[in-house]
Amino acid sequence: MSTESTLPPLPLSGITVLDLSHIYAGPYATFMMAMAGARVIKIEPREGENLRSRGDMGGADLPFAMLNSNKQSVTLNLKTEQGKTLFREMVARADVVVENFAPGVMDRLGLGAAELQKINPRLIYGSSSGYGKTGPYRDYPAMDLVMQAMSGLVDSTGYADLPPVKAGAAVCDFGAGTHLYAAVVTALYERERTGQGRVVEVSMQDAIYASLASNYGMLHARGDAAPARTGNKHAGLGIAPYNAYATKDGFVVLNAPNDHHFLAVLDVIGRPDLKTDPRLVTRATRVANMAVVDELLESWSKNQMKHDVARRMTDAGVPCAAVRTLKEVMHDENMHARGSLEWIDHPVMGRIVLPNSPLIFEGTPRRAIEPNVTLGASNEAVLGEWLGHSAEEVAGYKSSGVI
DSSP states (O other), X not given: OOHHHHSXXXXXXXXXXXXXXXXXXXXXXXXXXXXXTOEEEEEEOTTOOTTGGGTTTTSTHHHHXXXXXXXXXXXXXXTSHHHHHXXXXXXXXXXXXXXXXXXXXXXXXXXXXXXXXXXXXXXXXXXXXXXXXXXTTTTSOOOHHHHHHHTTTTTTSSOXXXXXXXXXXXXXXXXXXXXXXXXXXXXXXXXXXXOOOEEEEEEHHHHHHGGGHHHHHHHHHHGGGSOSOOTTSOTTSOOSSEEEEEETTEEEEEEOOSHHHHHHHHHHTTOGGGTTOTTTSSHHHHHHTHHHHHHHHHHHHTTSOHHHHHHHHHHTTOOEEEOXXXXXXXXXXXXXXXXXXXXXXXXXXXXXXXXXXXXXXXXSOOOOOXXXXXXXXXXXXXXXXXXXXXXXXXXXXXXXXXX
16 A cells, blocks of 8 residues: 555545635635645636636736636536526535625525525535625625725835835735635534534625734824834834845845844844943833834945845844845745645646645645636536536536526
8 A cells, every 4th residue: 555545635625615706815715625625616607707807917817826726617607597506406515615705696696505505404605705794884895905995904004104005915805715714614613513504704804903913002002193104113113123124135124022132133233232232222222212223223234135134134043034026935945845836837827836725734745736727627527427417418508508
């Protein structure tokens, strides 16, 4: 018997997920389910989900590939009665349904959670939206930029004397997706004990709130005197040095949260004589003299190369990193060594880098990335082999516009 056959399966092996979601939040949750071993059947309208249609508008092909690896693709027109019937057949055999439509869409189709759980009482129904299914904002349209503004993230990002800016990453979308994965898997755990399904939901607004903990701490401590934006400084203005510092070839970020970190910084920059300077001896005095600390660091770093600064500080135990470009990050040796990033040969895009799931299950190798398939490529496998419809029936569904 081979060693591989004796390894435990991935945790979600045997679980079937029907993925109705689109763009980022839902697809990221179901991507992690797929990489945890689940069979994920991505159900799209006949023209494909919205992210596919962005492929000619600035490189959305790659995000689609990142979030839809290891999934099957089925096209299904849920506005037709036959399409709804086929979906209900899938639900009867599935474990999980995931969607991130606006609240009420599935109910209007006659495919809401209550109806689907009549078919399959063990079904876990997971949904994500901007503001949740209840509350006065329920029907507000929501995308990541809007949610960043509504959550306070935009107002908290940037410099105090400049207009606020959004985060570079789609943090609300992916924060919601991560929480949605957690909610679904928690419900699956409950089902193991009770045998009953569960409806779970995650709103983008709820998912991002706790990430601003330092900012809320500042507001609690200082009230209206708290600055809304602190640039690259600590959001709670409670640590110094904590900033981005210029170098000869870019920037480094450095965080010295404790006294021993700062003593190590002084050794690296060749200023051990300042270890007893009353302005610098404690975190409180350094915060009170933040401008002095920043000038001290940058007067040294501006004559250094960013990777040299990062290496020397890291060797001394100080949290520090070069500010890297995306091109540098996609070649990161640590992520490639761990299997977190993989080079694959994509059938459409050629040689590309894709991420694996951040979730690691020790004792079982990560699931290898299988490139996303073309729209509807799994129609025959799912409707024919899995549901048992004949080739003639599947051909009929295609000719009548159901798939």
